[in-house]
Amino acid sequence: MSIELSFHGAARTVTGSCFRLKTPHSCILIDCGLFQGSKTLRELNYQPLPFKPDSIDAVLLTHAHIDHAGILPKLVRHGFGGKIHATEPSMDLSSVMLPDSGHIQESEVERLNRRNRRRGRKQVSPIYTMEDALQTVQQFSPVEYETWVQATTDIRARFWNAGHMLGSTSIEVEVSQGDGQQPLRLFFSGDIGPEHKLLQHDPDAPSGYDYLLCEATFGATDRVEANPDERRALLARHVKDAAEKRGVLLIPSFAVERTQEVLTDLMMIMSNGEGPSAPVFIDSPLARRATAIFEKHAALLANAGALKAALKSPNLRISESVEDSKAIGKLSGFHVVLSASGMCDAGRIKHHLKNHLHRRNATVLMVGYQANGTLGRVLLNGAKKVRIHGEEIEVNAAIERINGYSGHADAPELERWISERLPVHRNMFLIHGEEEGMAGLTSRIARKLMPASRILQPEIDETFRLDGKKAVKVHSDNRRSIDPPEAARQPDxxxxxxxxxxxxxxxxxxxxxxxxxxxxxxxxxxxxxxxx
Known part of the structure; x- marks a missing residue:
């Protein structure tokens, strides 16, 4: 009986999460996410999927972030007609995030095609449309935490709180093997949240698996400002510094979870007198809609009262229209702008950066992970000039960073999480990490938890057979071309x-x-x- 696991994303990179589990009787995906980062990686979104969409029986979704769910409309567009199993909050968030992503795909391709016509180049089609996304939402099926769901005739799954964002899960999977054998047990970490997360409870899950897939985003990082009070104090310091310069404090922020967390802390700082009071703008239509979903599911949140109080603050301004967004760009004096996308590669934040990066009294504060090849990583690496919308921009603004708002566990937290999942009888796959994170976490695990020989770091589109005593790599004819291969893991x-x-x-x-x-x-x- 052959059971195979293929890694179609989040393999030695942090985006594009997609894993295909195939048995003799069925085939499912765990996540189906969008690649972000370098142009080499983003181009994979436009290539044909490395499997037939109509061969997939079901999808298990860990959470609604676009790097985990953002290719679902493409899957549906090309023939997938099965159920997408997810928690109710993930369903609600996907109902606004996927259409928003479809709108972005259409808008960006329209802008690109205008340039291509002027250059005499070929026209391109969007990865998917808003209509595709709306159809995808109809295929979602709600699941309860910690309750088994029969995904196919021989695969069942159970969803556990991952502590990463509203509705996020790690997924326990059992594959029936017949002939009186015990089921094959796999555990997919999804994105594991850190301890002391403002709005989320700590992650939880059972132990004892044949195979464990664990994220390694911050596998080489030991954050020092993870304590909520210390993190808020650090944010207050940046607020005071920006206010003294009488300029804007720009905070590129993921629209879901990060915006709500940072907003809550900002309003606590201002209401408690820990920093100067000022207008705080949420300039992201998606963040506005996502925040309403957070309010709907407040019973699932930790510190829901603090979020509700922040949303009632007289300092809060929510930008609705493009005209509202443009008006923010004309303001002078100290004010705060939270805007997506969190890696500065799309959305309204690019317009704000274009307006303010050249100003010496402006501050850009990064509060999330910046993948290789993104504008956010380029700025953090100290670029003196950048190009935005084809225009060269001098960087005079202060570029700052707070690691404590990350939605991902750091290295010590990942080590503890893994130790609580033991024993792992066969192999561990490290996923969702770049070279430094993978190497750092491998070293930690090998010192205390299991031999390095049992820790695997798959490449994109590699396939492993799982029904033996250990995972064995098998040949695949459907691997996508990445030239050179290392371009998927570093600036290209x-x-x-x-x-x-x-x-x-x-x-x-x-x-x-x-x-x-x-x-x-x-x-x-x-x-x-x-x-x-």
Missing amino acids: YDNELTQLVLDINEAVENTAGNKNRSKLVRRLRQALERAK
């Missing part, structure tokens, strides 16, 4: 090209006299000709 040619253009422009500007500039341009052209 597009990042390098953008930086090269910025460097060339700076070199030309810093060269004295048009005659010398002409010489520089000729040398650059000669180098380009030699490279052809």
Whole structure:
């Protein structure tokens, strides 16, 4: 009896979560997420799926974040007609997040096609449309926490609180093997929340599995400001610093969970006199709709009262229209703007960055993970200039960071979480992590919990057979092309090209006299000709 597990995303990268579990009788997906980050990774979203969508019987969804759910409309568009099993909060959040993602796909492709027409290039189609997303929402089926659901004839699953965001889960899966054998037991971590999360209870799950899949986003990080009071004190310091400069405090923030957490702390700081009072703008239509869903499911939240109080604060301003958003950009003096996307790669935050990065009295405060290749990571890495909407922008604003708002457990917390899932009888797969996080967590686990030889780090589209005494890699004809393979894990040619253009422009500007500039341009052209 052959049981196979394929890793179609979140494999040595932190986005695109998608795992395919195939038995002789059925085939399911655990998550079906969008790739984010470098252009090389994002291009995978446009490639055909590495399996036939109509061969999938069901989907188990860990949570509603786009890097876990964002390709579901594409799956439906190309033939998937089964159920998508998720908690009720995840269903509600997906009902606004997926159509919003579809709208973004259509808008970005429309803008790209306008440029392509001017350049004489081919037109492209969106990954999916808002209509596809609305159809996808109809296929969701609610599940209760800690209750078995029969996904197919031979696969059942149970959803456990992951502590990451509203509705998030880790998923316990059992595969019937027949002939009186014990079922094969797998556990998919999803995204594990940290201890001391403001709005979420600590993660929980049973122990004892054949295979454990565990995220490694912060597998090499030991955060020091994880305590809620220390985290809020650090945020208050950034609020005071920005106020002293009489400029904007821009906070790129994921619309779901992060915005609500940071907003709650900001309002506590201002109401308790821990920092100056000022207008706080939520400039994200998705965040506004998601916040209403948080209110609906307040009974599931920790500290729900603090969130409700924040939403009633006289300092809060919620931006509804594009005109409202543009009006924020005209403000002077100290104010705070929370806007998506959290990695600065899409949404209204890009317009705010374009307006304010050149200002010395502006502050940009990162409160979430910034994947390789994203504008957020470029800014954190100290870029002096960036390109936004094709325009070169000088970076004079202060770029700051708070790690304590992360929705992911750090290395010590992951180690404790893994130890509580033991024993793991066969193998552990590390997923949802970049090179540093994977290496750091592997080292921690190997020191105390299990031999390094049993810890596997799959690549995108690799498949493993699970029905033996250990996982065995098998050949797959459907692996997608990533050229070069390491481009999936680090800044790629597009990042390098953008930086090269910025460097060339700076070199030309810093060269004295048009005659010398002409010489520089000729040398650059000669180098380009030699490279052809």
